[in-house]
Amino acid sequence: MIWEESFFERVFQITRLIPKGRVTSYGAIARALGTTGSSRMVGWAMSVSYAAKPSVPAHRVVNRNGLLTGKHHFGSPDRMKQLLEQEGVQIENDRVKNFKNIFWDPASLAELAE
DNA sequence: ACTTTGACTATAA
């Protein structure tokens, strides 16, 4: 088992696996960790991800609707949107365009990470 | 050890 670390560390590892130009949801990450109901904890982990090393691409994590719920935690409300657009993710009205298409399920790589 | 909280999610109206 590689994840003998705390819950946060596991979240960080999964989050760092998100491919560029893709996004995922908090619930999906939680489910990939085996703690399906702890989706809120995933978001909390992101709140401390600023101290994580290496940096965690928290901007690639949105809620299950593709809404940039955590944008307010990036210093500037538009920071998250800009970071995503930089990676080719189209944002419209604080929502990921074609979210269903670019959604990346961490569980797909969680098996390989083991 | 107890209470509060939080970047969520699912269901209902």
Next chain:
DNA sequence: GTTATAGCCAAAG
């Protein structure tokens, strides 16, 4: 489409 409510789990106070 929206808002409201409840369930959820782990860390912080």
